Amino acid sequence: MIKQTLFTVVLLITLGVFTWSVFRLRAFFRLTKAAYPIKNISARISRTLNVAFGQTKIFRKPVVGFMHALVFWGFLVITFGSVEMVFDGLIGEDRSFAFMGTFYDVIMASGDVFAFIIIVFIVFFLIRRKFMNIKRLKGEEITAKTNRDAELSLYFIGFLMLSLLVFNLGYLSNHSNHILGVYPVSAQIIEWTSYDFGTLQESGWWVHILLIFVFANYLPYSKHFHVFLSVPNVFLANLDPLTKYPNLDSVTKEVKLMLDPEAAYDDNEEVTRFGVKDIEDVTWRNYMDSLACTQCGRCTDVCPANITGKRLSPRKIFVDLRHRMNEKGALILKGEEDTKSLIRDYISEEEIWACTSCNACAQECPIEISHPNLIMDMRRYLVMEEASAPAGLNAMFANIENNGAPWQYSPEDRMKWAE
Amino acid sequence: MNKDTKIDIPVMAEVAAKGEQVEYLYWVGCAGAFDMRYQKVARSFAKILNHLSVSYAVLGTEESCTGDAAKRAGNEMLFQMQAMQNIEILNGYGIKKIICTCPHCYNTLKNEYPDLGGHYELINYTEFIDDQIKKGKLELDKNPFDNQSITYHDPCYLGRGNKIYDAPRNIVKAVYGEVKEMKRCKSSALCCGAGGAQMFKDAEKGDKEVNIERTEDVLEQKVDKVATACPFCMTMLTDGIKFKNKETEVENLDVAEIVAQALGL
Numbered sequence: 001m002i003k004q005t006l007f008t009v010v011l012l013i014t015l016g017v018f019t020w021s022v023f024r025l026r027a028f029f030r031l032t033k034a035a036y037p038i039k040n041i042s043a044r045i046s047r048t049l050n051v052a053f054g055q056t057k058i059f060r061k062p063v064v065g066f067m068h069a070l071v072f073w074g075f076l077v078i079t080f081g082s083v084e085m086v087f088d089g090l091i092g093e094d095r096s097f098a099f100m101g102t103f104y105d106v107i108m109a110s111g112d113v114f115a116f117i118i119i120v121f122i123v124f125f126l127i128r129r130k131f132m133n134i135k136r137l138k139g140e141e142i143t144a145k146t147n148r149d150a151e152l153s154l155y156f157i158g159f160l161m162l163s164l165l166v167f168n169l170g171y172l173s174n175h176s177n178h179i180l181g182v183y184p185v186s187a188q189i190i191e192w193t194s195y196d197f198g199t200l201q202e203s204g205w206w207v208h209i210l211l212i213f214v215f216a217n218y219l220p221y222s223k224h225f226h227v228f229l230s231v232p233n234v235f236l237a238n239l240d241p242l243t244k245y246p247n248l249d250s251v252t253k254e255v256k257l258m259l260d261p262e263a264a265y266d267d268n269e270e271v272t273r274f275g276v277k278d279i280e281d282v283t284w285r286n287y288m289d290s291l292a293c294t295q296c297g298r299c300t301d302v303c304p305a306n307i308t309g310k311r312l313s314p315r316k317i318f319v320d321l322r323h324r325m326n327e328k329g330a331l332i333l334k335g336e337e338d339t340k341s342l343i344r345d346y347i348s349e350e351e352i353w354a355c356t357s358c359n360a361c362a363q364e365c366p367i368e369i370s371h372p373n374l375i376m377d378m379r380r381y382l383v384m385e386e387a388s389a390p391a392g393l394n395a396m397f398a399n400i401e402n403n404g405a406p407w408q409y410s411p412e413d414r415m416k417w418a419e
Numbered sequence: 420m421n422k423d424t425k426i427d428i429p430v431m432a433e434v435a436a437k438g439e440q441v442e443y444l445y446w447v448g449c450a451g452a453f454d455m456r457y458q459k460v461a462r463s464f465a466k467i468l469n470h471l472s473v474s475y476a477v478l479g480t481e482e483s484c485t486g487d488a489a490k491r492a493g494n495e496m497l498f499q500m501q502a503m504q505n506i507e508i509l510n511g512y513g514i515k516k517i518i519c520t521c522p523h524c525y526n527t528l529k530n531e532y533p534d535l536g537g538h539y540e541l542i543n544y545t546e547f548i549d550d551q552i553k554k555g556k557l558e559l560d561k562n563p564f565d566n567q568s569i570t571y572h573d574p575c576y577l578g579r580g581n582k583i584y585d586a587p588r589n590i591v592k593a594v595y596g597e598v599k600e601m602k603r604c605k606s607s608a609l610c611c612g613a614g615g616a617q618m619f620k621d622a623e624k625g626d627k628e629v630n631i632e633r634t635e636d637v638l639e640q641k642v643d644k645v646a647t648a649c650p651f652c653m654t655m656l657t658d659g660i661k662f663k664n665k666e667t668e669v670e671n672l673d674v675a676e677i678v679a680q681a682l683g684l
Contacts, residue, residue, distance in 0.1 A: 242580050252535065258500070304609055304629040304633075310622070356575070356610045357491050360610065372615070376491060381493070384496060392621060393492045396616065404484050405449040406449055406484060406618075406619055411480055413453070414453075417452055417453075418461075419425050
């Protein structure tokens with residue numbers, strides 16, 4: 001009864017803190033703008049099955065992709081076990097989902113095997129991060145703090161798996177005659193060591209469940225928030241072709257007025273800024289992308305500007321957006337303001353103009369972040385609000401305006417190619 | 420190719436004046452109209468259309484920039500002005516099907532004009548030619564180039580943007596037998612460096628130009644030719660090959676030119 005009470009209190013605290021984090025994020029989301037409507041649910045489900053659960057884009061880097069996929073799939077089955085452990089804690093029993101029979105055996109067996117595999121991989125990931133020279137894990141936006149965050153997340157996961165194995169070992173030692181579920185790796189360890197892990201069952205259980213609770217509440221403030229957000233991010237992704245850059249409706253109204261001055265003008269229309277200058281100009285989707293990004297750097301790795309030594313890193317755009325939201329969002333909620341903005345204080349014009357809109361970044365992103373569209377949204381602000389485009393582009397604009405072509409040729413000469 | 424002959428190109432205004440209708444509009448694009456090198460591509464494709472006796476016309480002096488570069492450069496106002504003027508002309512002629520050579524025009528007309536009231540069936544010229552080859556309508560002179568090797572560079576707006584990877588390869592294969600793939604190809608292809616309005620501005624400070632990086636991918640394959648399917652890619656790769664002093668060894672051709680050559684046009 002003491003254990004149940006204690007567990008219930010801890011669970012309530014966990015849920016309370018998590019709810020607080022969710023409300024804070026919701027308040028930030030409310031500062032953002034509308035994006036596209038979420039339609040075509042069947043296409044979304046199939047994309048989610050494919051890209052998220054099937055890990056198809058992760059596999060574009062086959063070796064480390066395969067390792068990630070196993071960790072991801074392992075997490076799915078182990079999460080089932082975690083839900084069971086919460087029930088166990090509340091009702092004061094062991095293995096309360098065992099009534100599910102064979103399904104339960106399969107899930108528990110794969111969870112036990114995956115826990116072992118994940119430990120091995122996490123050790124590799126830690127070594128890789130600390131000692132191997134992986135170019136895409138470096139960059140201006142990857143600070144010491146980011147690296148600490150990444151390593152801490154790996155330690156969390158590693159110890160989660162270790163404590164799960166310890167719990168399984170303890171359970172097997174204590175229930176040698178009546179075992180619910182199947183635990184191949186743990187059983188093998190007991191056979192090899194002939195050690196009685198019985199006394200460790202309880203502590204394994206507590207460490208595991210407390211780590212889950214702490215980790216879950218750490219995640220909303222970590223780059224590893226992708227554990228929660230990557231699947232929804234894929235589900236809610238923009239389904240349009242990568243190179244379809246959305247229409248700006250506020251401009252459409254103005255252009256229609258210009259072409260037809262008789263058109264009715266709605267005075268009540270709120271005057272908004274063209275393009276993105278700061279966090280209140282981005283869409284909910286941009287902000288969600290920034291929260292879901294785990295900074296794997298696959299985008300920056302394939303960016304032609306970055307490859308050729310330019311300052312642009314697509315990953316940095318979203319890291320900056322998240323940081324700026326933390327800064328300005330918190331101020332706005334307090335009713336304050338500052339004089340900084342996402343453009344210039346975080347993202348330089350140099351970065352914004354270096355993009356070739358080739359969409360290699362968006363193609364590569366395992367969770368369907370769209371980098372070029374946000375970069376071009378910032379160009380919209382620079383061009384339409386500040387008229388500060390590079391000289392060559394201003395010349396191109398003038399040519400299109402005057403001759404209907406980006407180069408200085410007369411429209412009368414449009415058929416000369418055939419002569 | 421005989422550059423001196425004038426090609427007979429039907430112009431929409433004249434077709435309409437005669438009260439006639441055509442099946443396709445060929446959207447030439449600004450590069451096809453004005454870029455000295457890419458004019459040859461437009462000529463090649465028009466010759467192919469004439470060879471096939473396709474019912475088509477061009478807008479001629481009524482065509483204006485789709486606004487792609489303005490849009491990617493952040494000038495949505497200018498883009499929409501261009502788009503609405505073009506849509507008015509296209510809808511005025513009741514045009515249903517548009518064939519594009521330039522993938523940037525293709526992408527804009529196909530994906531971005533519908534939001535402004537321009538709804539057309541867009542056909543990229545590589546899909547069109549591939550389809551004609553499959554239907555057996557184009558008698559290509561296979562391997563007329565003495566077993567020369569060729570690679571194909573994917574334009575971003577064709578490949579990643581609109582998932583057209585196979586059609587241009589099928590065409591190149593139909594003539595050259597094989598496409599020697601670069602390491603970065605199809606959805607992993609490296610940009611030529613000209614998209615997103617980069618064509619019209621100086622590059623930001625860096626270690627090298629994107630087109631040089633991509634040209635090195637081409638040269639690595641030790642091919643005689645590199646096929647492209649985009650006017651910007653053509654400019655960037657041709658410049659890159661010149662920069663590397665390889666213009667006598669590697670020739671940059673458009674897919675339409677390859678077909679026109681194989682047809683002896």
